[in-house]
Amino acid sequence: MSPSLRNVLLAGLVLAASACVTINIYFPAAAAEKAADRIIEEVWQLREGANAPAQPAAEGSKP
Amino acid sequence: MKFISFIGAFLLALSLSASAQGNLEIDSPAIGALQRSMQQRHTQLAPLYTSGAVGLAADGTVALRDASLVPLPQRGPVAALIAAENADRGALYREIARANGHPEWEADVRKTFAQRWADRAQAGWWVQKDGSWVKK
Numbered sequence: 001m002s003p004s005l006r007n008v009l010l011a012g013l014v015l016a017a018s019a020c021v022t023i024n025i026y027f028p029a030a031a032a033e034k035a036a037d038r039i040i041e042e043v044w045q046l047r048e049g050a051n052a053p054a055q056p057a058a059e060g061s062k063p
Numbered sequence: 064m065k066f067i068s069f070i071g072a073f074l075l076a077l078s079l080s081a082s083a084q085g086n087l088e089i090d091s092p093a094i095g096a097l098q099r100s101m102q103q104r105h106t107q108l109a110p111l112y113t114s115g116a117v118g119l120a121a122d123g124t125v126a127l128r129d130a131s132l133v134p135l136p137q138r139g140p141v142a143a144l145i146a147a148e149n150a151d152r153g154a155l156y157r158e159i160a161r162a163n164g165h166p167e168w169e170a171d172v173r174k175t176f177a178q179r180w181a182d183r184a185q186a187g188w189w190v191q192k193d194g195s196w197v198k199k
Contacts, residue, residue, distance in 0.1 A: 025165070027165075027168055027171040029171075029175065031085065031087045032087055032159075032168075032171065032172060032175040033175055033178075033179060034086065034087070035086065035087040035089045035159065036172075036175050036176045036178075036179040037179055037183070038089065039089060039098055039155070039176075040176075040179055040180060040183050042098050042102060043098060043101045043102045043105055044105060044183070045102070045105070046183065
């Protein structure tokens with residue numbers, strides 16, 4: 001591999017890698033909202049049926 | 064040789080950025096402990112939200128909105144309750160940012176939570192919007 005081709009490839013990789021790092025540093029707002037909702041549901045006990053007892057068997061069921 | 068290791072680093076960065084897309088890590092022991100502590104405190108805070116004495120502030124904390132709604136002998140304990148809740152909330156935002164390897168995300172986590180606390184507050188609770196208190 002010629003030194004100049006190697007330099008071009010290196011520069012390309014540096015550019016691509018820095019782009020990836022930028023994405024990685026960016027705050028994942030949607031994921032954070034999901035995480036917040038999970039914690040809020042837990043703290044405020046919002047989940048429907050989370051504490052409700054299991055439904056009893058249907059009364060009209062045949063023996 | 065240097066070139067090969069660079070490709071390795073590149074692939075690692077690629078896989079890291081891919082893994083960061085899906086979910087935020089919230090299952091650390093510290094986060095779990097804060098969550099349980101806040102859940103237990105909520106039974107004491109809920110009547111204060113309902114009465115309007117305490118509201119959900121725009122910065123992701125809780126705040127004494129109207130002290131006159133709290134009987135005089137209760138004001139000390141209520142202030143302590145608010146302080147304890149805000150300490151937990153601050154630690155929660157910090158721990159979530161840290162558990163995900165980005166301590167600098169703390170302010171963003173706080174902002175996201177402030178929005179979600181307000182959105183999910185029950186009807187009749189007070190939330191702070193643009194600096195003023197609004198009853199939901």
